[in-house]
Amino acid sequence: KQEVTQIPAALSVPEGENLVLNCSFTDSAIYNLQWFRQDPGKGLTSLLLIQSSQREQTSGRLNASLDKSSGRSTLYIAASQPGDSATYLCAVGQGGSEKLVFGKGTKLTVNP
Amino acid sequence: NAGVTQTPKFQVLKTGQSMTLQCAQDMNHNSMYWYRQDPGMGLRLIYYSASEGTTDKGEVPNGYNVSRLNKREFSLRLESAAPSQTSVYFCASSTGFGNTIYFGEGSWLTVV
Numbered sequence: 001k002q003e004v005t006q007i008p009a010a011l012s013v014p015e016g017e018n019l020v021l022n023c024s025f026t027d028s029a030i031y032n033l034q035w036f037r038q039d040p041g042k043g044l045t046s047l048l049l050i051q052s053s054q055r056e057q058t059s060g061r062l063n064a065s066l067d068k069s070s071g072r073s074t075l076y077i078a079a080s081q082p083g084d085s086a087t088y089l090c091a092v093g094q095g096g097s098e099k100l101v102f103g104k105g106t107k108l109t110v111n112p
Numbered sequence: 113n114a115g116v117t118q119t120p121k122f123q124v125l126k127t128g129q130s131m132t133l134q135c136a137q138d139m140n141h142n143s144m145y146w147y148r149q150d151p152g153m154g155l156r157l158i159y160y161s162a163s164e165g166t167t168d169k170g171e172v173p174n175g176y177n178v179s180r181l182n183k184r185e186f187s188l189r190l191e192s193a194a195p196s197q198t199s200v201y202f203c204a205s206s207t208g209f210g211n212t213i214y215f216g217e218g219s220w221l222t223v224v
Contacts, residue, residue, distance in 0.1 A: 004154075031210055043116075043202055043215035044155075051210070089155070098143065098162060098209055099170055102155040 002027045006103035021075040023090035031093045080110045116216035125193045133188040135203030144186035148199040193223045
């Protein structure tokens with residue numbers, strides 16, 4: 001059974017810092033991996049989608065990498081801003097299944 | 113752009129009552145999903161519909177029924193609500209398997 005872990009559960013950084021959020025998964029036979037952002041009381045917003053054949057994806061100040069063999073993905077946020085404060089979730093998709101397996105998220109606070 | 117719209121946003125039910133959560137998307141997506149989000153459990157798939165006219169069980173389908181009314185609409189019904197169904201429910205959609213998934217704003221359900 002696929003399990004997705006995100007450590008740490010919470011992270012607090014000063015504004016301007018570059019930071020890395022981690023996501024690990026137990027079964028490397030994945031189809032893709034998505035990173036989402038969730039603001040309090042809101043739904044999830046997709047940030048980046050990495051297919052299993054890809055190593056990384058970039059969008060603005062965000063860069064997500066994928067290492068299937070080690071069961072790890074990282075989300076790099078450059079020059080963090082208070083507006084980046086949110087919970088970040090990763091989710092793994094597996095071949096032949098519509099079901100995404102979600103991690104429990106990392107709550108990020110960027111302090112002014 | 114409306115995206116994925118869920119109603120109601122908040123609902124309080126008594127044990128044993130029934131209710132239907134409505135979801136509609138305006139992105140012409142084939143696939144639609146219902147997830148629930150619970151503290152400490154992350155997001156879990158309840159049911160999904162890969163195309164109009166089809167529905168399939170997810171990870172936690174017991175106590176729920178769904179209807180894919182047409183390509184736009186996917187409803188979730190609780191026939192006899194139980195306190196264990198207190199949760200935040202998210203509807204989502206995508207163009208299909210392996211593609212970016214878009215979430216609604218969520219429906220907060222409390223069963224007393």
